[in-house]
Amino acid sequence: MTQPLITASDLTKSFPAPGGAVQVLAGVSLTLERGETLALTGESGSGKSTLLHLLGALDAPDSGEITLDGKALGGLNEAARAKLRRQSVGLVFQQFNLIPSLDVAANIAFQARLAGRYDAAWATELAARLGLTELTHRYPEELSGGQQQRVAIGRALAGRPPVLLADEPTGSLDEATADDVLDLMLALVAETGAGLITVTHSERLAARFGRRLHLRRGQVT
Numbered sequence: 066m067t068q069p070l071i072t073a074s075d076l077t078k079s080f081p082a083p084g085g086a087v088q089v090l091a092g093v094s095l096t097l098e099r100g101e102t103l104a105l106t107g108e109s110g111s112g113k114s115t116l117l118h119l120l121g122a123l124d125a126p127d128s129g130e131i132t133l134d135g136k137a138l139g140g141l142n143e144a145a146r147a148k149l150r151r152q153s154v155g156l157v158f159q160q161f162n163l164i165p166s167l168d169v170a171a172n173i174a175f176q177a178r179l180a181g182r183y184d185a186a187w188a189t190e191l192a193a194r195l196g197l198t199e200l201t202h203r204y205p206e207e208l209s210g211g212q213q214q215r216v217a218i219g220r221a222l223a224g225r226p227p228v229l230l231a232d233e234p235t236g237s238l239d240e241a242t243a244d245d246v247l248d249l250m251l252a253l254v255a256e257t258g259a260g261l262i263t264v265t266h267s268e269r270l271a272a273r274f275g276r277r278l279h280l281r282r283g284q285v286t
């Protein structure tokens with residue numbers, strides 16, 4: 066039997082706050098299978114981004130276990146977590162986090178190069194399918210928000226990571242553009258066989274995913 070791409074069991078996470086620690090996650094468990102698409106919904110402040118950061122090995126839970134691509138995160142030091150992240154996870158953030166000094170082509174290639182999996186033909190194809198071919202020599206500041214978002218998606222997918230984690234990847238786009246970008250993400254994920262978890266506020270977009278998970282008061286409902 067193949068292992069799930071992600072397993073998380075009983076995750077808790079608190080943050081310090083002026084009036085005492087605030088518990089953001091209070092025992093969250095989930096699994097993500099290969100090729101599965103999961104929408105993560107919940108009110109603002111319900112802990113969606115926090116959970117995504119834990120699953121992507123960007124932060125560690127206070128308690129609970131996570132396996133990512135077959136590896137337990139618990140025993141890993143920061144260097145080992147960073148390596149696993151490079152190899153196994155593509156991340157798309159709401160703020161894109163493109164590298165200002167690199168043009169579009171180099172931004173798309175960046176993550177794949179770090180992972181040692183740069184494939185020029187695939188990068189070119191991705192740029193074309195994301196409608197970026199004419200823009201490959203532009204710099205992030207010369208792009209619209211929607212164009213930057215597409216570069217961020219291309220960068221996350223260029224290394225064909227087994228796991229793609231996206232935090233409101235279409236949050237700053239108008240409805241029609243958001244639909245197009247999501248169509249493309251779902252198609253590319255299906256082609257690469259990756260598993261996808263996307264945080265979204267949109268019920269309309271969440272309905273397009275294979276599975277949905279709703280967070281409320283730090284727990285899955």
Ligand SMILES: Nc1ncnc2c1ncn2[C@@H]1O[C@H](COP(=O)(O)OP(=O)(O)OP(=O)(O)O)[C@@H](O)[C@H]1O
Nearest residue numbers: 080081087089107108109110111112113114115116
């Ligand atoms: N690094 C941090 N330090 C302190 N508090 C934090 C930190 N990160 C998140 N929080 C708090 O944890 C709670 C959950 O935040 P999180 O960003 O996970 O929610 P969210 O569901 O993604 O919200 P939104 O939909 O508004 O993006 C919030 O109350 C937030 O203020």
